[in-house]
Amino acid sequence: MRNVAKVRLYPTDEQKQALAKAFGSVRWVWNYCLALNNQAYKETGKGISGMQLKKQLPILKKQEETAWLKETYSQCLQQSVLNLSRAFVNFFEGRAKFPRFKSRHGKQSIQYPQNVKIVDSYLSFPVMGKVKANIHRTFDGNIKTVTITKTKTEKYYASILFENKETEPPISDNGKAVGLDLGLTHFLITSDGSKYDNPRHFKKHERNLKRKQQKLSRKKKGSNSRNKARRLVARAHEKILFARQDFLHKLSRKIVNENQVIIAENLNVKGMVRNHNLAKAISDCGWAMFLNFVDYKAKRDGKTFLEIDRFFPSSKTCNVCLNVVESLPLDIRHWECNHCHAKHDRDINAAINIRDEGLRVIASGTEATASGGSVRPSKGRKSSVRQLPINEQSTDASITIVQEAGSLRSQAKRLRK
Secondary structure: OEEEEEEEEEOOHHHHHHHHHHHHHHHHHHHHHHHHHHHHHHHHOOOOOHHHHHOHHHHHHHOOOOHHHHHOOHHHHHHHHHHHHHHHHHHHOOOOOOOOOOOOOOOEEEEEOOOOEEEOOEEEEOOOEEEEEEOOOOOOOEEEEEEEEEOOOOOEEEEEEEEOOOOOOOOEOOOOEEEEEEOOOEEEEEOOOOEEEOOOHHHHHHHHHHHHHHHHHHOOOOOHHHHHHHHHHHHHHHHHHHHHHHHHHHHHHHHHHHOOEEEEEOOOHHHHOOOOOOHHHHHHHOHHHHHHHHHHHHHHOOEEEEEEOOOOOOOOEOOOOOOEOOOOOOOOOEEEOOOOOOEEEHHHHHHHHHHHHHHHHHHHOOOEOOOOOEOOOOOOOOOOOOOOOOOHHHHHHHHHHHHOOHHHHHHHHHHHO
16 A cells, blocks of 8 residues: 655755756756657657657767756656656546646656655655655655655655555445535535535635735846745745645545545536636635545545536435426525425535435446436546557657757757756
8 A cells, every 4th residue: 555745855055956956857858858759759650658768868968968967866867758658648548638848937846766765854865865854754664756846935845655565445335424515605515414614715815915916016027026026925825725725634534534435426616617706716615625635535444435426416306305496596595395395405405415316326336327427437547557669660760850850959958948
């Protein structure tokens, strides 16, 4: 079983400079290989395999223009090429968008696939040495990979992946079941009748954020004062993010601890935010993040988490007689069934229907819902971790064509900046 611990790093000034060089080298290798692959596809109609791209690294280190790649740990550069290869696989299998070029103004990260050790309150990295870290928790097992990231507020974090021989507990559906209905006035409504208020983190800090963004807009571009103002804006966004994550972690932990079967609705958040009247409020909630937290925590505890179809009429269905009303506008929070005359709270009724529909799906052993849809579409995710084999002769020809192109040299210099 694998576990991850994210710790804060406190590098020295020299180590910050070394990390900046490593971030730039890894980013340049990604952009160079992506440009190489794109150009080869235009010339020959075929891409370049990850193994062929990795063979370019020793050649680049021997060239005078790119000899600075030697300063970065070699396996970090190789891992960048492997990540690009995996990005192409995810794109062709429909799980991600086409890989894009990375900018120095975006997220900075570097991955160490091995040879990282925990020594007291330090993390020991190849080439860079020991870096002070706030190791607040560890897991039993071996360290697989360590990813160092730099935030917009110039803070450094290390995500440590541990692996041990333990297996995940078997999933059981014997126990208390609960249905979850997500909303705006109340963030979460359960089938037990419990309601959790929406903290509205962004709205609480919106005035402070607006003031700092106004100050940033007045600064001269390229000046030090603008960089300081930019960090203040980033720090305000970071504060909102931490507050939201803290709330979602605590609430998801409470739901998982108190229930054995957890059933929610598969919401189309991407489509819902197209409503400009509710887009800001919906984005502030973090529904997808909350369901993700509940999902992985339930799996670790051996509990069942199920998402029913988003088109199931949970709000318009009477949980007593199963009568479905024709229309139920959002402004109606309480309604009476015209068939059995039962009075309902809109949100609690929806949570009860979500729970009952999930239990029906579990009992029937099928993913079909009342609307005839699918609980979670399965496209048959492949387990391959490498690209399909490509003709060696065509690949070498592609590399030769691209390397001889004069425009690629100028593009490489531009990507380095």
